[in-house]
Amino acid sequence: MLYSLGFCALMFFVIPVHIDKKENLAKKSQSQAKFNSFISRYNKSYSLDSEDYKARLEIFENALKTVKTMNGMRQFNESALYGLTEFSDLSPEEFSHKYLRKHHHEHKHRRNERRNDVHSIARRAIPSLPSMVDWRAKGVVTGVKDQGPCGACWAFSTVATVESMLAIKTGKLAELSVQEIIDCARNGNLGCNGGDFCSLLEWLTANQVAIEPATSYPLLLKNDVCKWKKSNPGILVAGNFTCDYLVGREDLLLQRIAEHGPVVVAVNAISWQYYLGGVIENNCPGQPELLNHAVEIVGYDLTSSIPHYIAKNSWGKRFGDGGYVKIATGSNVCGIANEVTSLDVL
Numbered sequence: 569m570l571y572s573l574g575f576c577a578l579m580f581f582v583i584p585v586h587i588d589k590k591e592n593l594a595k596k597s598q599s600q601a602k603f604n605s606f607i608s609r610y611n612k613s614y615s616l617d618s619e620d621y622k623a624r625l626e627i628f629e630n631a632l633k634t635v636k637t638m639n640g641m642r643q644f645n646e647s648a649l650y651g652l653t654e655f656s657d658l659s660p661e662e663f664s665h666k667y668l669r670k671h672h673h674e675h676k677h678r679r680n681e682r683r684n685d686v687h688s689i690a691r692r693a694i695p696s697l698p699s700m701v702d703w704r705a706k707g708v709v710t711g712v713k714d715q716g717p718c719g720a721c722w723a724f725s726t727v728a729t730v731e732s733m734l735a736i737k738t739g740k741l742a743e744l745s746v747q748e749i750i751d752c753a754r755n756g757n758l759g760c761n762g763g764d765f766c767s768l769l770e771w772l773t774a775n776q777v778a779i780e781p782a783t784s785y786p787l788l789l790k791n792d793v794c795k796w797k798k799s800n801p802g803i804l805v806a807g808n809f810t811c812d813y814l815v816g817r818e819d820l821l822l823q824r825i826a827e828h829g830p831v832v833v834a835v836n837a838i839s840w841q842y843y844l845g846g847v848i849e850n851n852c853p854g855q856p857e858l859l860n861h862a863v864e865i866v867g868y869d870l871t872s873s874i875p876h877y878i879a880k881n882s883w884g885k886r887f888g889d890g891g892y893v894k895i896a897t898g899s900n901v902c903g904i905a906n907e908v909t910s911l912d913v914l
């Protein structure tokens with residue numbers, strides 16, 4: 569009894585390491601000093617010299633090496649920059665397990681599937697295509713959300729795109745309920761444990777499920793009981809959404825963004841663990857089996873020294889470039905063209 573009380577009490581005395589232990593730090597290696605400053609910057613609570621601290625330090629040192637290698641491939645001023653993020657104490661496996669989900673997409677869900685041989689298609693420039701599109705500037709993109717450890721990127725990215733299409737249609741920007749989707753969507757979707765936006769859209773339209781305002785169905789970031797009722801007011805998605813394979817046809821992806829609006833895409837986000845900003849061109853392979861995340865594309869910039877898409881992520885505003893990621897156009901970087909969804913609201 570006493571022992572267990574003592575044990576519990578001790579648990580409350582795990583003191584975060586602060587950088588004010590200067591004398592100590594001076595003797596320690598550079599990477600350990602970096603780790604200690606990382607701990608205090610991100611309010612992590614590893615007690616100094618514990619086993620956990622040592623294990624995390626080793627992971628952190630590996631992260632420093634990875635970041636150095638990735639930054640070694642930078643070619644332009646605007647190339648992606650990698651470094652320490654709040655995820656730098658996680659191994660790539662832990663990061664993947666906590667924030668990414670193996671993509672659940674099945675081929676039968678694909679509509680208008682277009683398979684193109686990249687090599688047979690000349691890079692067709694669409695004459696009317698604007699060189700720059702940013703739907704944020706048009707006031708149709710809501711604030712960046714933070715999914716935390718809830719693996720519902722498929723719900724966050726779809727709801728964000730529904731919010732944008734609703735604002736384009738009505739001129740009113742409103743936040744809609746991601747939690748309703750987490751709790752209620754079936755058709756192979758598993759709430760915080762993963763899902764796919766195309767099967768979500770099939771489920772929403774087949775069952776005529778309206779997405780309620782975020783205020784009437786607030787975010788919990790965990791799987792809960794479905795509280796949706798057919799009589800509750802909300803936004804319906806039109807049945808003619810698309811799920812296209814546009815690898816080799818990113819001209820069509822750009823055209824869709826410019827002429828129709830933001831899209832939902834599946835991506836491989838494993839390298840984003842270290843992303844600080846800039847345009848991702850390398851270190852982000854795009855094979856379909858590597859897809860593990862979903863984001864809303866809110867625009868592109870072809871005037872940049874590295875033409876790129878602008879993706880709204882759901883890992884909070886501190887991630888990347890104010891919560892956004894820039895991904896180079898033209899070569900399926902991060903797998904961005906494997907599964908592209910445009911949608912409309914009724």
Ligand SMILES: *[C@@H]1O[C@H](CO)[C@@H](O)[C@H](O)[C@H]1NC(C)=O
Pocket residue numbers: 609610611
């Ligand atoms: C860490 O905690 C301090 C004080 O509570 C807070 O001001 C700061 O924003 C936190 N930093 C992070 C990265 O969460």
Ligand SMILES: *[C@@H]1O[C@H](CO)[C@@H](O)[C@H](O)[C@H]1NC(C)=O
Pocket residue numbers: 645
């Ligand atoms: C690189 O970017 C920085 C910051 O935006 C800028 O000041 C600098 O002039 C750029 N350098 C080149 C070579 O474009």
Ligand SMILES: *[C@@H]1O[C@H](CO)[C@@H](O)[C@H](O)[C@H]1NC(C)=O
Pocket residue numbers: 806808809810828910911912
């Ligand atoms: C759905 O149909 C409407 C009306 O025909 C059209 O304007 C819209 O572009 C279509 N949406 C998609 C995603 O194809």
